[in-house]
Amino acid sequence: MLPHDYIRAxxxxxxxxxxxxxxDLCGRFARIRDPDLDVEPEEEDSFLRELHYVDSTLVDRMIEARYSNVENGASIFISHSSEDKPFARWxxxxxKASGHxxxxxxxxxxxxxxxxxxISLGVKEADFVIVILSENSINSNWVEREWQNKYWDEVSSGNIHVLPVLYRDCEIPELLKTKKYADFRNSYNDGLEDVLSAINHLVPSVE
Structure with missing residues (x-):
């Protein structure tokens, strides 16, 4: 039996x-992309049903994340460039699925x-600002203003409020170089785990 510690959401x-x-296994263009694809009809039917389930689950998660209300948890402003929107959405x-x-x-x-x-109100009321770092964001004046506003709150309060997230290789801004970042470049799940661990550890200090 698999130990519980090895199971994650x-x-x-x-x-x-x-x-x-x-x-790639059962999509409309699967056999065009791979002429040698060998999938039995029963397998293809199973894959199609699973694909429908995965698609439905993704839609449900996105809708719930956008429209459901969470009573507890940290308020987290996500600072990102428009080019990195899909990643920010994930x-x-x-x-939200983790209760924040x-x-x-x-x-x-x-x-x-x-x-x-x-945006100004969102930054002001947030417990944390996650700044998604990439070439796109470090060249964005909007992103810079968003996280810097919270950074100076951090300096004056002594509590951590800005959480850097490295999404793509880039030159990290000078003010953030001393901070440890959550690294999503090679593993989304490892990066997310680091972010959630930091938030759960820091929440009592910002309440």
């Missing part, structure tokens, strides 16, 4: 990878509302 990354694998979805309250612009800003005002 399924992440969005797990589902997306399995979805890609299933598309992180936000998994944070992620703030993602596309979830929180409605048509007609002031984008700068909503």
């Amino acid at each position: 399924v992440t969005t990354d797990d589902l997306m990878k399995r979805r890609e694998e299933l598309h 992180v936000a979805t998994d944070l 309250k992620p703030w993602l612009d596309e979830w929180e800003i409605n048509v007609g509302e002031s984008t700068p005002a909503k």
Whole structure:
């Protein structure tokens, strides 16, 4: 029997990878991509049913992450460039599934509302700001302003509020170089585990 310590929750990354694998096995263009693909009809039927389940689970997770309310947990602003939106969406979805309250612009800003005002309020009210680091984000003035506002709160309060997440290789901003970052480059799940561990450890200090 597998020890309980070896079992972890399924992440969005797990589902997306399995979805890609299933598309390669039974998707519309599977045999075009691989003419030598050898899948029995019974296997293909099983794969198609699993693909439907994975797709449905992903949709349900995204909808729940966006619209469900969480009473407890940390409030977490996700600072990212628009080019890194899919990754930010995955992180936000998994944070919500772990019982936290992620703030993602596309979830929180409605048509007609002031984008700068909503972002400013989101940063101000957040317990933490996760800054997603990539070449895209370090060249974004928006991202820089978002995390720096929280960084100076951190300096004045003495509590950690800014959590760097390394998504792609880039030159880490000077103010963040002394901080340990969660590394998502080689393993999404390892990076997510580090982020959740840090948040769970730090939450009492920001309450």
